[in-house]
């Protein structure tokens with residue numbers, strides 16, 4: 001078992017305070033491969049941006065705890081060896097049970113999410129409060145969720161089919177009762193490829209900034225989180241479909257809407273799908289162009305470069321690059 005500081009990480013408390021004060025969001029990126037992890041680290045080191053590494057409960061099933069620890073440590077070592085001061089948090093994304101959160105804290109995560117959003121309010125409060133009491137004894141910060149996002153996450157863990165906007169009237173009581181450190185709210189973003197529908201005139205609907213504003217008025221300075229904020233660039237959807245895949249073209253969350261939310265006070269924005277579809281599209285294309293390939297490095301190295309570009313751009317969208 002590790003303590004999170006041994007892995008070179010920090011919890012989210014100071015990160016969020018700085019982000020809120022300076023009007024940017026800390027990028028939170030899911031990773032499922034070493035190339036993706038390296039692409040994230042390449043980008044945050046170049047931009048000197050804080051980062052939250054999102055690991056779902058499935059990721060440690062895939063990699064094992066030891067491997068996950070070594071990967072994360074390799075990233076924080078790179079930062080330290082270059083004499084840089086870039087905060088990194090390892091965060092459990094969508095912990096669905098108290099047991100999953102305990103596992104993550106014991107392993108050395110510096111931050112966790114307990115997602116009781118599908119539960120009735122009272123049960124969400126009870127589960128979150130219990131998790132917060134446990135995590136805080138270990139110096140670990142806790143994100144909770146109020147309101148339901150539609151869409152499915154990695155492995156179908158988060159499979160809500162309806163979107164239920166957060167009721168701002170419940171936020172203050174929820175934050176006070178549970179003691180959580182940050183709160184994911186539902187203002188129109190969606191997980192995965194189930195994104196927004198265009199208006200009849202072809203324009204895209206706006207996120208519900210009115211809900212965000214109302215929430216922020218009721219809990220000023222409290223860190224608010226946006227999940228489901230991928231853009232879904234059509235070029236990658238087209239590439240996947242051109243090289244043997246079949247996915248629906250959907251509209252993601254326009255980048256300027258994410259930037260606006262970050263400037264308004266959202267402290268953390270989660271991105272998974274944009275990383276996955278870009279690397280997968282590139283892999284399909286490279287394999288189609290190299291039918292005799294027998295070594296996965298034909299695509300892994302190129303994917304790292306592409307992912308770095310994707311994450312550099314996300315950091316600009318969220319405004320989190322170091323400003324001298």
Ligand code: 13P
Nearest residue numbers: 192227228229230272273
């Ligand atoms: P996207 O599916 O929009 O990338 O959102 C990911 C997410 O919110 C992870 O928790």
